Amino acid sequence: MSGDLPDAPDDSLWASLRRLTAARIGLQRSGASLATAPLLAFRLAHAQARDAVHAELDMAKLTNELGDLGVAVLNVDSAATDKQTYLMRPDLGRQLSSSESTLAPHAGDYDAVFVVSDGLSALATQSHAAPLITQILPAIKGWRIAPVVIVRHGRVAIGDAIARALGAACAVVLIGERPGLSAPDSMGAYMTWQPGEHTSDADRNCISNIRPAGVGYADAAFKLAHLLNAMRKRGVSGVALKDDSDRLQIGGP
Amino acid sequence: MYAATVGARRYVFADLKTLMAKATPARSGDALAGLVAETGEERVAAQFALADLPLSTFLNEVVVPYESDEVTRLIIDSHDVRAFSAVSHLTVGGLRDYLLADERTAEGLAALAPGLTPEMAAAISKISRLQDLMVMAAKCSVVTKFRNTIGLPGRLAVRLQPNHPTDDARGIAASILDGLLLGAGDAVIGINPATDSPERTHALLSMLDEIRSKFEIPTQSCVLAHVTTTLDLIRQGSPVDLTFQSIAGTQAANKSFGIDLALLKEAHHATLSLKRGSVGDNVMYFETGQGSALSANAHHGVDQQTLEARAYAVARQFRPLLVNTVVGFIGPEYLYDGKQITRAGLEDHFCGKLLGLPMGVDVCYTNHAEADQDDADALLALLTAAGVNFVMGVPGADDVMLGYQSTSFHDALAMRDLLHKKPAPEFEAWLQRQGLVDTSNRIRPQTMPSHFRALLPGAA
Numbered sequence: 001m002s003g004d005l006p007d008a009p010d011d012s013l014w015a016s017l018r019r020l021t022a023a024r025i026g027l028q029r030s031g032a033s034l035a036t037a038p039l040l041a042f043r044l045a046h047a048q049a050r051d052a053v054h055a056e057l058d059m060a061k062l063t064n065e066l067g068d069l070g071v072a073v074l075n076v077d078s079a080a081t082d083k084q085t086y087l088m089r090p091d092l093g094r095q096l097s098s099s100e101s102t103l104a105p106h107a108g109d110y111d112a113v114f115v116v117s118d119g120l121s122a123l124a125t126q127s128h129a130a131p132l133i134t135q136i137l138p139a140i141k142g143w144r145i146a147p148v149v150i151v152r153h154g155r156v157a158i159g160d161a162i163a164r165a166l167g168a169a170c171a172v173v174l175i176g177e178r179p180g181l182s183a184p185d186s187m188g189a190y191m192t193w194q195p196g197e198h199t200s201d202a203d204r205n206c207i208s209n210i211r212p213a214g215v216g217y218a219d220a221a222f223k224l225a226h227l228l229n230a231m232r233k234r235g236v237s238g239v240a241l242k243d244d245s246d247r248l249q250i251g252g253p
Numbered sequence: 254m255y256a257a258t259v260g261a262r263r264y265v266f267a268d269l270k271t272l273m274a275k276a277t278p279a280r281s282g283d284a285l286a287g288l289v290a291e292t293g294e295e296r297v298a299a300q301f302a303l304a305d306l307p308l309s310t311f312l313n314e315v316v317v318p319y320e321s322d323e324v325t326r327l328i329i330d331s332h333d334v335r336a337f338s339a340v341s342h343l344t345v346g347g348l349r350d351y352l353l354a355d356e357r358t359a360e361g362l363a364a365l366a367p368g369l370t371p372e373m374a375a376a377i378s379k380i381s382r383l384q385d386l387m388v389m390a391a392k393c394s395v396v397t398k399f400r401n402t403i404g405l406p407g408r409l410a411v412r413l414q415p416n417h418p419t420d421d422a423r424g425i426a427a428s429i430l431d432g433l434l435l436g437a438g439d440a441v442i443g444i445n446p447a448t449d450s451p452e453r454t455h456a457l458l459s460m461l462d463e464i465r466s467k468f469e470i471p472t473q474s475c476v477l478a479h480v481t482t483t484l485d486l487i488r489q490g491s492p493v494d495l496t497f498q499s500i501a502g503t504q505a506a507n508k509s510f511g512i513d514l515a516l517l518k519e520a521h522h523a524t525l526s527l528k529r530g531s532v533g534d535n536v537m538y539f540e541t542g543q544g545s546a547l548s549a550n551a552h553h554g555v556d557q558q559t560l561e562a563r564a565y566a567v568a569r570q571f572r573p574l575l576v577n578t579v580v581g582f583i584g585p586e587y588l589y590d591g592k593q594i595t596r597a598g599l600e601d602h603f604c605g606k607l608l609g610l611p612m613g614v615d616v617c618y619t620n621h622a623e624a625d626q627d628d629a630d631a632l633l634a635l636l637t638a639a640g641v642n643f644v645m646g647v648p649g650a651d652d653v654m655l656g657y658q659s660t661s662f663h664d665a666l667a668m669r670d671l672l673h674k675k676p677a678p679e680f681e682a683w684l685q686r687q688g689l690v691d692t693s694n695r696i697r698p699q700t701m702p703s704h705f706r707a708l709l710p711g712a713a
Contacts, residue, residue, distance in 0.1 A: 010701050017431075017709065021417055021424030024649020024661075025431040032666035032695070034649075042626070042649060046658070049620040087621055088281060088586050090548070120621055178584070179620050180656030183418065200549060202511035209447055209654065214418040223448075239481060239511035242451055 022182040022213070045181040052184040054083055057118035057126060059150050065130040066116075069137070072147035076102050076162075078117075078154045086153040093155035096162070103165040106147050112228065113146035113168035117154035121176030124187040128210055128217070129174045132187070135221035140228060156188075156204070160195035170231060171195050172224070177208060185211050189220065191227055193237035203238035205231070257302035264298040270316040272306075273372070274556035275299035276379045278596055282544045282557045282587035300380050304346030308337075311372045317553045317563075322504045323514055328370050328566045336368030345376045352377070352389045352607075359394035366569075366609035371502070371562035374604040378558065383596065386603040387639035393606035395642065397574045398533020399473045399494065401439055401679035403642055404611050409674035410643035411665045412577070412613065413438035416654035420447045422460050423709070428648050429464060430708045434689060435662035436669070436696035437646030439680035440575055440613060441495060441538065443475040447654055454478040455491045462492035464708060471679035473530075473574070475538055480512055480520045487523045495538045495574060496524040502563030505551030514567065521571045532679070535574035535611075541565070542579045543597050544587030557587060558597065562604040569610055575643065576610045578602070580632075581618040582657055591628025594618060598632050602641055613643035617659040626650070626658070633660055637668040644668075666696055 014026030024042070028035035034042075059075050066073045079095040080086035086093050096103075116129045133148065146166045151158055159171035170193050177186040187210040192203055205227050210220045231237045255266040266272040274288035276299035283289045290296035312332065317325045340348055351357070378386060396404040403410045415428030425444060432438055442465070444457050454476045461474035473494040476483075480498040487493050498517065501507050507514075517537075524536040541564040546552040552560060561578070568576050578601035581594040588594045598614050605612035616633045618624035633644060650661035668674065675681050676696075684690050687705075691697040 013701060013706075017427040020421065020427045022653045023415070023417070023424070023428045023431075023647075024651050025427055027649055027663070029663065032663060032670050032697075034661075034663050038649065042651065045651070046620070046625060053621045087584075088589075089285065090586050091285070178656050180653060181620075181651040181658065182653045183656060186418075186656060200509040202509050207448065209418045215447070239479060242449070242482065 042181070049179045049181055049184050052121060052123055052179045055122050056083070057122035057152060059152060062116065062126060062129065062150055066133065066148050069130070069134055071133070071145070072106070074102055074106065074147050074149045076149060077152045078158055080153040083153070090155055093153055094157040096158065103149070103162065107165065107167045108146065109144065110146040110166060110168040111143040111232065112140070112170040112172055113163050113166050114148045115151060115154070115159040115162050115171060115173045116148060117151040117158065117173065117175045119154070119176035120178040121185060124176035124185040124211065125174065127185055128187045131217045132174065132189070132210060132220055135217045136224050139221055139225035143228070156190045157199070159190065160192060160199050163192070163195050169194055170228065172228070183209070183211065183214065186214060187211060189224055191224070191231065191237055193231045193235065205237050205241060255302045255306070257298040259294055259298045259301070264295055264302070266299060266302060269310065269314045270555045270559070272299055272303055273316065273376065273379065273559050276303045277556045277558055278379065280557070280587070280593045280597065281585060281589040282547055285586055286547050286552060286554070286557070288554065288556050303376055304344065304380050306345050306376070308340060308343055308345065308348060308373055311370050311376070316372060316555045316559060317503055324502060324504055324507070324563055324567060327514065327570065328563065331570070332370060333367035336365055338368070339365060340368065345373070346380060348373065349377050349381060349385065352392070353385065357392050359392060362393050362607070363609060366607065369608060371566045371604065371608060372559060374607045375559040375562040378600045378603055383599050383635065386599040387635060390603040390606045391640045395606060395609060395611045397535040397611040399530040399535055399574050400532060401471045401677040402532060403440060403574065403677050405678065407673070407675060408677055409637055409641070409665065409669055410440035410677050411437040411646040411662070412440040412575070412643055413442045414445070414645050414647045414652065414659065415442070416445050416652055418447055418654045420453055420457060422456070425457070425460070426464070426708050430705060431648055432646050432662050433470070434698040434701070434705070435646070435666055436676055436684055436689065437662045437665060438470065438472050439677040440643035441473050441475050443477055443497070443538070445477045445655055449479050449482055451482050451485055454482055455486055455489070458486065458491045458493060467707065469683070471683050480516060484520050484523055487527065493524060493527060494529050495536055496520045497538045497540070499540045499545070500564050500567045501541065501545045501549070501551070502560035502567070503546050503551050503553060506546035506549045506560070507567070509549035509551060514570070517567070517571060535572055537571045537573040538575045538577070539568045539573050540577045540579055541568070541601070542583050543601065544583040547587065548583065558600055561601055562608070565605050565608045565610055569608055573611065575613055576605055577613045577615055578605070579615040579617065581622060581624060582615065584619050585622040588622070590623035591618070591625070591631070594622070594624055594628060595632045595635070599635060599639065602636055602639060611642045614641055615645045615659055617645070617657050619657045629658065629660060630664070633664055633668055634671070637672045637674060670695060
C-alpha cells in the first residue's frame with residue numbers, strides 16, 4: 001500500500017501547494033480510493049456544515065453592531081416562519097410577513113437600501129455584513145441610503161419588496177450563501193436596480209464568496225461601489241451590466 | 254381530458270401537463286409548485302393513463318403554449334416525422350417495451366432520436382424504474398469530438414473542475430495538477446469563475462490554453478462564464494475552445510438566464526468559426542438541472558422533470574460536446590434527499606441520451622439537502638454502469654468556490670477500476686506517455702513527474 005502513497009518529496013510539495021488553495025488536493029490514496037485520514041476529515045467537515053445550516057441569526061447582536069455605525073436599522077421577518085419552512089418553501093422566503101407596517105414609516109426617496117439576511121448561513125451574515133457595510137458607506141458618499149433592513153429567513157428577492165416599500169432605487173441584498181465544507185461563512189451581495197414585479201435573476205448583479213479568506217471586505221466594497229455607480233449612471237443592472245471593475249484593479253486584455 | 258380507473262374509482266386528469274405531473278415519482282419541487290398527485294394511488298393511476306397514451310398525442314397537445322414559447326416551437330417545428338414513423342403507432346408504455354427489447358441497437362436508437370420529443374422521453378421515464386432507465390440509456394451511444402473523443406463504449410471521461418474562490422491562478426493550477434495526475438480532464442478542464450468579469454474570464458482562458466499547449470494535453474478547456482461574456486471574448490481574440498451556457502426548458506426560464514435561442518445560435522456560429530478542434534467540431538457545453546424553471550417562476554404548471562427534458566431540445570439544436578445535468582446542486586426544495594436526487598440523475602441521463610445528447614452528470618448535493626457521500630457513491634456507480642459519458646472531478650469532492658459536494662478525482666478513478674472504464678482514447682495515450690499508468694493499466698501516479706512542476710509557477 002505504501003507504494004500508492006505520495007512519497008516524502010511529494011508530501012512537502014503538496015504541503016506548499018495547499019497554501020495556494022483550500023481545495024482538497026494531494027490527498028493520500030489507498031489504491032484508487034481515499035486513505036482513512038482524508039475520508040474522516042471530509043466526514044467531519046460535512047457534519048459541521050450540516051450543523052451550520054441549522055444555526056439561527058442573532059438579530060439583536062447584528063442590530064447593535066450596525067447601530068454602532070450610526071445607521072438606522074429595521075428588523076423584519078419573511079413569511080417563512082422557521083428554518084425547515086425556509087429550506088422547503090423559497091416562495092415564502094421571498095415574501096415579507098406582516099412587516100409593511102415596520103417599513104412604511106421609514107419610506108422616503110432613497111438611492112439604495114442595504115438588506116441583510118441570514119439566507120443559508122447565519123454565520124456568514126453575522127460575521128461579514130457589518131464589516132462590509134462599514135467599508136462601503138464611505139465609498140458611496142452622497143448616496144441617500146435607507147435604513148438597513150435585517151431579515152430573518154429571507155431569500156434574495158425579498159430585497160425587491162423591501163426596496164419598493166422604502167422607496168429605494170436599488171436593493172443591495174447581503175445574504176449567507178449555502179455553506180461549503182471549507183467555507184461555511186460565504187456571504188453574497190446581490191444588487192438590483194429599480195426592482196419591480198417582473199424582476200428576474202438576470203436583472204441582478206452578484207458578488208459572491210465575500211469573506212476574509214475569499215473576496216475580502218475591501219475588494220468587495222470596491223466592486224460594489226463600482227457596480228452601484230455604473231448602475232445609477234446607466235439605469236440598468238444584471239447581464240446588461242458587466243462587472244469590469246477588474247480592469248481597474250488588475251488591468252485588462 | 255385523460256382518465257384511469259382503479260377498482261371502483263375513476264381518476265380524471267384535465268390536460269396533458271396535469272397527467273404528466275401527477276404521474277411523476279415524488280419530489281419536493283413538484284410539491285412546491287402544487288403539482289403532485291394527492292395520493293400514491295392517484296400517482297399510479299396517472300401512470301396507467303400515461304402508459305396508454307398514444308405517442309401522437311404529444312404532437313397534438315403541448316404542455317407550454319406554442320404561440321408564447323420558443324422552446325415549444327423548436328420542439329414541434331424540428332420534429333422529424335420520418336424518424337418518428339418507426340414508433341408512431343405506439344403508446345408510451347409500448348415505446349418503453351420497444352426500447353427495452355433486445356432488437357434495439359445504438360444505431361437504431363440514434364436514428365430514432367430526432368423523431369422523439371422531450372415530452373415523450375419524460376413520459377417513458379415516469380413509468381420506468383431506475384433499472385429500466387439504466388438499461389435503456391446503456392443502449393444509446395452518443396459520441397462527440399473536439400480534441401478527443403468522448404462517449405465511446407467502455408469509456409468514462411471526467412471534467413476537471415479546479416475552481417478557486419478568488420480565481421487565483423496558482424491555486425487553480427495546483428488543482429489542475431492534482432486532477433491530471435489522477436487521470437481527470439478528458440471531458441474538459443472547466444473553471445466556474447467566481448465573478449463574471451470579462452477580464453478575469455480572459456485571464457483564466459489564457460492560463461488554461463497555456464497549460465494545455467505546454468503539456469500537449471489532448472483535451473479542451475472552458476471558463477463557464479455567461480454566453481454574452483464568452484461571445485465578446487471570442488470577438489476580442491481570447492482562446493475559447495468551448496462556449497458554455499446554462500439552459501432551461503421554457504423561453505421564460507431562459508430569459509431569466511439572460512439568453513434566447515438566437516443568442517445561442519450566434520454563440521455557436523462564433524465558436525465554430527474559431528476552428529480550434531482537432532478531431533471534431535462539437536463546441537458547445539451546456540448545463541441543466543431539474544427545478545431551474547420553477548426557480549425562475551417560469552414553469553407554466555409543468556412538472557420539473559418534463560421541463561428538464563425540454564431543455565435537451567434546446568441543447569441538441571447546437572450539437573454540444575458536453576451536456577451536464579447538475580442534479581443535486583439546486584437544493585432540497587426541488588430534490589429533497591438522496592433518493593430523489595438519485596432518481597432525477599438517472600431520469601436526466603436517460604432522457605438526454607434517448608434524445609441524442611452526450612450526457613454527463615454532476616453527481617452532487619448541497620449541505621442543506623438530506624444527502625451524503627453514500628448517496629453520491631450509489632448514484633455515481635449506477636450512472637457509470639448505465640454508460641454516462643462523463644462525470645465531475647473536484648479535488649476531494651469539495652468545491653471550495655461553489656460550496657457543494659460533487660465527485661472527486663478518486664471517485665472517478667474508483668469507478669473506472671470497478672466497472673472497467675477507460676478515459677477518452679487520446680487522453681489515455683497521453684496519460685501513458687506521462688508515466689501515470691501502472692503495469693496493470695491503472696492510473697496510479699507514483700510520484701510527481703518532474704516536468705509537471707513547470708505547472709507550478711513559484712510554488713515548488
